[in-house]
Amino acid sequence: MSAVALQMVCVAGLLGLAMLAIALSRSKTATAVIYGATLAVSAIALTGALRSLLGGATDATTLTLPVGLPWLGAHFRLDALASFFLIVVNLGGASASLYGLGYGHHDPAPHRVLPFFPAFLAGMNLVVLADDAFSYLLCWEFMSLASWALVMAHHREPGNAKAGYVYLVMASFGTLALLLAFGLLAGPAGDYGFAAIRAAQHTPYAATLVLILMLLGAGSKAGLVPLHVWLPLAHPAAPSHVSALMSGVMTKVAIYGFIRVMFDLQGQPTWPASAVVLFLGSITAVMGILYAMMEKDLKRLLAYSTIENVGIVFVSLGLAMAFEANGMKLAAALAFTAALFHVLNHSFFKSLLFFGAGAVLTATGERDMDKLGGLIHRMPFTSFVVLVGCVAISALPPFNGFVSEWLIFQAVLQSPELAQWALKIMVPAVGAMLALAAALAAACFVKAYGVTFLGRPRGPAAKTAGEVDRFSLAAMFILAALCLLAGILPGLAIDALAPVATQIVGSRMPAQASQPWLSIVPIAEGRSSYNGLLVMVFITATASLAVYFIHRFASRALRRGPAWGCGFSDATPAAQYSGVSFAQPIRRVFGTLVFHARDHVTMPPPGDIGPARLRIELHDLVWSGMYAPIADAVGFLSTRLNRLQFLTIRRYLSLVFATLVTLLLVLAIWS
Amino acid sequence: MVVISDIIVQGVQMLLVLLLAPLLTGYVRKIKARLVRRQGPSVFQPYRDLLRLMRKEVVLADNASWLFRVTPYITFAAIWVAAALVPTFATGLLFNWTADLIAIVALLGSARFFLALAGMDVGTSFGGIGSSREVMIAALAEPAMLLIVFCLALVAGSTQLSTVAHFLASTYVGLRVSLGMALVALFMVAIAENARIPVDNPATHLELTMVHEAMILEYSGRHLAMIELGAFLKLLLYVSLIACVFFPWQIALYGSGALSYTIGTGAYIVKLALAGFLLALFETATAKMRVFRVPQFLGAALMLGLLGTLLLFVSRSF
Numbered sequence: 001m002s003a004v005a006l007q008m009v010c011v012a013g014l015l016g017l018a019m020l021a022i023a024l025s026r027s028k029t030a031t032a033v034i035y036g037a038t039l040a041v042s043a044i045a046l047t048g049a050l051r052s053l054l055g056g057a058t059d060a061t062t063l064t065l066p067v068g069l070p071w072l073g074a075h076f077r078l079d080a081l082a083s084f085f086l087i088v089v090n091l092g093g094a095s096a097s098l099y100g101l102g103y104g105h106h107d108p109a110p111h112r113v114l115p116f117f118p119a120f121l122a123g124m125n126l127v128v129l130a131d132d133a134f135s136y137l138l139c140w141e142f143m144s145l146a147s148w149a150l151v152m153a154h155h156r157e158p159g160n161a162k163a164g165y166v167y168l169v170m171a172s173f174g175t176l177a178l179l180l181a182f183g184l185l186a187g188p189a190g191d192y193g194f195a196a197i198r199a200a201q202h203t204p205y206a207a208t209l210v211l212i213l214m215l216l217g218a219g220s221k222a223g224l225v226p227l228h229v230w231l232p233l234a235h236p237a238a239p240s241h242v243s244a245l246m247s248g249v250m251t252k253v254a255i256y257g258f259i260r261v262m263f264d265l266q267g268q269p270t271w272p273a274s275a276v277v278l279f280l281g282s283i284t285a286v287m288g289i290l291y292a293m294m295e296k297d298l299k300r301l302l303a304y305s306t307i308e309n310v311g312i313v314f315v316s317l318g319l320a321m322a323f324e325a326n327g328m329k330l331a332a333a334l335a336f337t338a339a340l341f342h343v344l345n346h347s348f349f350k351s352l353l354f355f356g357a358g359a360v361l362t363a364t365g366e367r368d369m370d371k372l373g374g375l376i377h378r379m380p381f382t383s384f385v386v387l388v389g390c391v392a393i394s395a396l397p398p399f400n401g402f403v404s405e406w407l408i409f410q411a412v413l414q415s416p417e418l419a420q421w422a423l424k425i426m427v428p429a430v431g432a433m434l435a436l437a438a439a440l441a442a443a444c445f446v447k448a449y450g451v452t453f454l455g456r457p458r459g460p461a462a463k464t465a466g467e468v469d470r471f472s473l474a475a476m477f478i479l480a481a482l483c484l485l486a487g488i489l490p491g492l493a494i495d496a497l498a499p500v501a502t503q504i505v506g507s508r509m510p511a512q513a514s515q516p517w518l519s520i521v522p523i524a525e526g527r528s529s530y531n532g533l534l535v536m537v538f539i540t541a542t543a544s545l546a547v548y549f550i551h552r553f554a555s556r557a558l559r560r561g562p563a564w565g566c567g568f569s570d571a572t573p574a575a576q577y578s579g580v581s582f583a584q585p586i587r588r589v590f591g592t593l594v595f596h597a598r599d600h601v602t603m604p605p606p607g608d609i610g611p612a613r614l615r616i617e618l619h620d621l622v623w624s625g626m627y628a629p630i631a632d633a634v635g636f637l638s639t640r641l642n643r644l645q646f647l648t649i650r651r652y653l654s655l656v657f658a659t660l661v662t663l664l665l666v667l668a669i670w671s
Numbered sequence: 672m673v674v675i676s677d678i679i680v681q682g683v684q685m686l687l688v689l690l691l692a693p694l695l696t697g698y699v700r701k702i703k704a705r706l707v708r709r710q711g712p713s714v715f716q717p718y719r720d721l722l723r724l725m726r727k728e729v730v731l732a733d734n735a736s737w738l739f740r741v742t743p744y745i746t747f748a749a750i751w752v753a754a755a756l757v758p759t760f761a762t763g764l765l766f767n768w769t770a771d772l773i774a775i776v777a778l779l780g781s782a783r784f785f786l787a788l789a790g791m792d793v794g795t796s797f798g799g800i801g802s803s804r805e806v807m808i809a810a811l812a813e814p815a816m817l818l819i820v821f822c823l824a825l826v827a828g829s830t831q832l833s834t835v836a837h838f839l840a841s842t843y844v845g846l847r848v849s850l851g852m853a854l855v856a857l858f859m860v861a862i863a864e865n866a867r868i869p870v871d872n873p874a875t876h877l878e879l880t881m882v883h884e885a886m887i888l889e890y891s892g893r894h895l896a897m898i899e900l901g902a903f904l905k906l907l908l909y910v911s912l913i914a915c916v917f918f919p920w921q922i923a924l925y926g927s928g929a930l931s932y933t934i935g936t937g938a939y940i941v942k943l944a945l946a947g948f949l950l951a952l953f954e955t956a957t958a959k960m961r962v963f964r965v966p967q968f969l970g971a972a973l974m975l976g977l978l979g980t981l982l983l984f985v986s987r988s989f
Contacts, residue, residue: 387738394780397781406774413824428981432814439811439812449788455792456794525768530769531770542747543744546751555725559728560733563732565796573794575796577798585804586810588963589966
């Protein structure tokens with residue numbers, strides 16, 4: 001069986017599981033059966049994708065099914081790029097299924113989740129495999145609808161209905177943009193096969209339009225600012241393992257679509273296109289993490305942080321486009337590999353963090369961080385793995401997030417060689433934005449972890465929480481281990497990504513496996529190198545040395561006592577720093593500009609024993625500046641057009657007649 | 672043979688920074704005291720403080736978690752590893768290719784990440800206020816630091832610190848606008864990162880003025896000793912960084928003889944003394960600024976770094 005056929009069998013299996021879930025939906029064993037089977041199928045698909053990528057299978061295998069458009073059929077193809085994204089999708093799918101084995105038991109209405117879960121995975125797999133525009137769009141829409149159904153799984157919870165509505169509108173809009181983009185790419189001849197599109201010549205005018213449409217279509221799905229508004233609503237609304245899939249994996253499928261069209265189908269990218277991508281990416285990175293910093297809902301914070309990471313990936317892709325437009329093959333390979341590596345890393349730690357948020361939700365029923373705290377005592381294992389995830393996502397060595405950001409910084413340092421002045425001036429600013437986003441990410445996750453897991457419990461839910469089940473923990477521990485492995489052995493990952501870079505940008509980074517001590521060297525050893533393994537060994541060794549000496553020579557006495565509180569020894573847990581107060585300095589520094597943030601303090605007059613109140617005013621400028629006017633305009637127009645609904649039959653007929661005459665006239669004048 | 676001598680140099684470097692770090696802080700304190708006409712404690716007082724702290728018992732808050740107890744060691748280890756990678760008396764350190772300047776910045780970031788978490792662990796308002804201000808300062812200092820790194824990397828063509836130092840020590844670079852900007856920016860970042868006046872006051876326990884001290888308020892005994900030693904090391908790290916990049920005079924180049932290593936060590940100690948004196952002078956001459964003035968201070972550093980990088984993107988000869 002060819003590699004692509006194996007993947008298609010897995011997809012068929014997933015679709016079959018969706019059917020089975022409908023049949024089984026009310027039975028007690030449904031949860032275990034469906035998640036277990038999904039885990040098995042995802043694992044097979046993952047193995048197949050890994051084999052085709054690591055086997056160095058640069059030659060693509062294709063498969064044509066006699067469905068779809070009658071003269072076209074449905075084409076599917078597995079090349080290096082698709083293999084890589086299949087790994088991301090199926091690894092996410094497998095870990096989410098494993099997590100679901102435990103987490104799914106807490107679901108009050110499993111029949112609302114179970115059928116759509118494998119269907120959603122199947123949709124994502126199919127998008128990555130599709131090899132013609134028609135099947136691509138069909139699968140894309142299938143993926144969107146399946147995920148929409150999952151968002152609406154708990155439709156009675158406040159806010160979820162709105163989330164589902166906004167998501168549906170944005171997803172339809174995105175698909176429309178993609179439809180137009182593929183229409184332009186197919187050209188007047190209208191050949192929708194990717195091979196034909198790849199071979200065709202595209203005029204610069206069409207290429208510009210395609211770029212805009214792809215940014216709208218794939219960008220809205222990935223969460224590029226200002227098209228991100230649906231994402232923080234929809235991703236947290238779904239059950240936590242689905243949130244992990246949507247944030248950690250589905251945004252990656254959108255990035256796949258962008259890469260496929262802009263790098264593969266479109267041909268050579270141009271430098272103005274790269275400038276646009278760089279600009280949007282860097283804005284997205286900083287805005288996303290600032291939004292996350294202001295958030296006090298744990299899952300929404302994670303969703304906003306996904307926006308930041310998508311921004312980072314787009315910055316890296318923009319760099320790759322700029323280098324490719326200038327014929328700098330090695331640098332393009334570096335930036336492109338960095339983007340892919342960050343995609344992989346983000347799928348690890350974002351899934352892990354969403355699983356952690358799900359565990360907190362199971363244990364406490366609470367998503368508001370300001371009502372949690374002290375969970376490190378109640379949930380020791382969860383808090384440990386979530387700490388790993390937080391360190392990894394904050395881009396701190398020796399974990400994986402640092403390596404991909406380090407590679408992107410190395411790519412930034414290659415860019416003085418770029419020929420265009422606009423890019424030369426832009427790239428340092430983009431580098432600064434990236435550094436700012438990385439620093440803010442660390443601040444944001446100190447807040448997320450510190451408020452949720454550390455300190456004293458702020459409410460009864462946090463006080464009585466307990467550890468989650470073994471399946472959930474296993475899924476989280478596996479992902480945490482992957483975060484560490486990808487951080488200390490990045491050379492292996494970079495070498496595995498070489499076929500993808502070769503396929504897409506026509507060059508690859510130097511082979512890393514031959515470097516001494518498993519260092520990674522992006523360009524040349526004299527310029528820069530990093531060795532995650534040795535960094536970890538050094539830190540462990542020095543820390544152990546310090547522990548040994550301290551415990552050998554220093555006093556080992558230890559006394560527990562109440563925390564020192566300046567005389568107020570029995571302050572209530574509510575007096576601790578909360579998420580809102582933790583974010584206050586950063587809100588004051590950045591928020592006044594970005595969110596028009598204002599703190600209003602109402603102080604009772606002296607002698608009055610009423611409480612003082614703090615009200616924080618934040619404005620989402622994107623929403624109020626862009627979406628609210630559009631919504632108003634649509635509302636206005638629909639009220640006006642509403643009159644057409646109540647015409648007499650005579651007026652309807654004359655309206656139809658007038659329209660016909662006008663159209664005929666237009667046609668006559670046109671030709 | 673070469674490997675053995677490399678290991679010796681690297682080992683000497685690690686021990687040297689560890690031994691000199693408290694001395695530098697003690698020296699700065701002494702100079703500051705003398706500048707305001709006080710006698711001041713002996714320059715060896717920080718060693719005595721450390722020993723005294725190690726002999727004391729640890730008083731741990733009731734609800735402190737394991738994270739609170741391991742943080743001092745993680746922080747110390749991360750800073751020590753970072754300090755061991757900054758050339759002090761010699762370039763071409765053995766583990767120089769393990770981590771470059773970006774990784775050194777990130778290692779310091781790890782140390783701060785865990786300290787900020789530990790500040791929130793006990794659940795008092797003081798820890799929280801310290802952590803939240805510390806991450807605010809870091810959110811501005813880190814990008815500024817990375818832009819300085821970009822500046823240096825573009826001039827020297829490498830982010831490996833030993834290579835940068837070797838390049839700047841052995842090649843005639845001349846006076847450059849971008850390097851000047853990077854130096855000023857690095858100085859400002861170093862002030863902020865080490866919690867010195869005017870950003871923070873290392874000698875106060877007044878709740879409104881402290882940042883770093885508030886964060887570690889709950890620590891005592893051996894834990895506090897590790898954190899203090901880490902802070903001493905961090906100051907030494909930044910001074911060494913400025914010295915090896917901007918004033919690499921007499922630093923022993925890789926593979927040179929024993930004599931040049933001796934000269935390098937002597938030169939390094941002279942540089943430390945000079946830097947400590949200048950720092951004390953600066954701190955005595957300025958007043959601490961309000962917390963919300965700090966963003967402007969660091970914003971200036973960020974802009975200087977950005978401008979320097981931009982100039983280098985425009986032309987390599989700036």
